[in-house]
Amino acid sequence: MSASVDTYKALTFSLFISIAPAYVESGKIAEFTDKDYGYAFQYPSEWKPSKLPKTGEGDGVRFILRTPKGVTLIVTAGSMGSSVTKEAFERNSKKNDLLNKMFDFTIETVYLKTSKDVGAANMVILQKEVLPSVGGIKLYISTLNHFPKGHKVAVSGITVIPFSKKTIVSFIMIAPVNPALKEEAAVLDKIFSSFHLIGELPTVSL
Incomplete structure (x- = not known):
């Protein structure tokens, strides 16, 4: 988790920028597959991924993409000190307590820290699932996230800890609250839902 936290601190606010080309829905789909960490997702092929940070500036960053309307998608991956098998997790009588602790830890170390680092006045948790x-x-x-000058930024993410592996992967979407994003909203939702571990089907495909 620490690699992800360091990444958000270094990169989140600086990536709130837009790029010039207008989004044109061509129907062509690209897929990013990371065999090292075992996940994949889809995105429109005309949206070109950004160059990754230099070593030491964003360790753990596996993918960055900035959409034409200023939304940033970041995937980070890191190592865990231990792993858990599917059987052990499902047999755990205190599984719900463990999940609540994982939510609390992720919110504290990623979302609240990011909110503070980018200068937000406050952060509201909208959903946990x-x-x-x-x-x-x-x-x-x-x-x-609410900012002193009145603008708002939504930060949403999927964090996955694969069974039997000492790894953690986070797929984060950073979206300034802007009516202009309605043009991209449906596509962004599908990109987010297409994120999956290799070997399982995505919730939605583009």
């Missing part, structure tokens, strides 16, 4: 996954523990968290 355990997502179905046969390959790991998958958490969804959605937050809204």
Whole structure:
């Protein structure tokens, strides 16, 4: 988790920028597959991924994409000190307590820290949900950050801990609250829902 936290602190606010080309729905789909950490997702092929940070500036960053309307998608991956098998997790009589602790830890170390680092006046948690996954523990968290000058930024993410592996992967979407984003909203929702561990089907495909 620490690699993800450091990444958000270094990159989140600086990536709130837009790029010039207008989005044109061409129907062409690209897929990003990371065999090292075992996940994949889809995105429109005309949206070109950004170059990754230099070593030491964003360790753990696996993918960055900035959409034409200023939304940033970041995938980070890191190592865990231990792993858990699917059988052990499902047999755990205190599984719900464990999930609540995982939510609290992720909110504290990623979302609240990010909110503070980017200068938000406050952060509201909009949603917490355990997502179905046969390959790991998958958490969804959605937050809204309010800034002193009145603008708002939504930060939402999926964090997954694959079973039997000492790894953690986070797929984060950073979206300034802007009516102009309605043009991209449906596509962004599908991109987010297409994120999945290799070996399981995505919730939605583009």
